[in-house]
Amino acid sequence: MNIMSKNVIEVNNVTMRFNMSKENLDSLKEYFIKLVKRQLFFEQFTALSNVSFNIEKGDVFGIVGFNGAGKSTILKVISGILQPSEGSVKIDGTIAPLIELGAGFDMELTARENVYLNGTVLGLSPDFIDTKYDEIIDFAELQDFQDVAVKNFSSGMLARLGFAIATVVTPDILIVDEILSVGDFLFQQKCENRISEMMKNGTTVIIVSHSIEQIEKLCNKVIWLEKGKVKMLGETKEVCDAYKSVTK
């Protein structure tokens, strides 16, 4: 096997089931009643069933599918937020998940404090954040708002700050879930530029986007999910054409 075709992500037969009856487990009494009646864990929802694919180093991998197809769910499984009910995921390298920007923000704290908090949530050291702090604030264009509590920020400002922190280190794998739809046009442009820069440096990228044009422009491989199952997997043109013929 040559180095070029090295898999950095291997998704093997992943099935993800959600429990739809969580409130029923709130009390011990109900738990035991259900246990005796053997009703436990019955109401389940399968968001992904038996999904497999590989992503090689340097790939720009697109995921398309309708709402509720399981696109965000597979991204969460890959980034380790969710553990698959069945199957396995093998990852080789560091991941920067742009799934929910600013997930670790504390709304009461200032932008400055949140840079440090969110940075450590992502596993960065405070010393490292010190050296990158100005760069983060510049990219997010928040020079005048560094000491303002982020609860006063607009969603665009939050997205900028979240993106700036999450991409401050060049990761081996970048995961982008429809975040490019928030913020204004200029910011989207800026994000795309930064992502392209990372691609040039060999970062493997997984993109979920509503815009099929964006997928066609950026990706070399695409998977189409439908109701949690793999509908199609292959070259961009092939999959996108098939997908477009259904959506039209």
Added chain:
Amino acid sequence: MKTDVKNFLKYRYLLFNLISRDIKVKYRRSVLGLVWSILNPLLMMLVMTAVFSQIFKFDIPNFPLYYLIGSTVWGFFSEATNSCIMSILSASSLIKKVYIPKYIFPLEKIVFAFVNMLFSFIAVAIIFAITGTPLTWTALLIPVPMIYTLIFSAGMGLLLSALTVYFRDILHLYGVILTAWMYFTPIFYPINALPEFMQNLIKINPLYHYVSYTRDILMYNTVPSLETNLICIIYALVSLFVGIVVFKKLQKNFILYI
């Protein structure tokens, strides 16, 4: 195992960050925060001394110190485990959105409770000074019972934080259990005031051993026996083992229940 260590090292900054946030909230935002955390046990000690050594006439030399050491060790265990209970549930918004090793949250609460206990020891030191009680070299062993109690509490905390995700009743039950457990620990009474079978029963209680150990080295210039040390270690390790095993098994599905 190796990846666990690497993972912990990566997230240690987050751990420090969360702890320092808790400390800031408790001690910096109110000037009186630190003063209260010393004054509170001292005032409690006055009340307990009045009630138990004057009214009930327990025959304990230096009752204030006896009580204060007991309540400090107990207070750590009780605060640590009690704050662990909610630790996973209150971190739910974070757990749902980013990958973080989940034990960070109960661990943070335990370390924070430990820091609080260190501050409470200032109160103990004040009473040593006021009562003119001499300290001998055995006091240097103080890290030993502290580490025993820490490990025991960490195990219990991990266990409770994981179980509570599935059974919210524990939130309500644990308060009652803690109260019963406290009366079952000789904090303000001497163990020899009890009938023999009760004494034997209390010797099952790990907290009895941790409290007595601390008193032995601080007040009675005694080095606890090898047997006592073994009992303390076994309780601590069993608790930690059970805590880790249960937590590891349950954490996979936390996200589906929070």
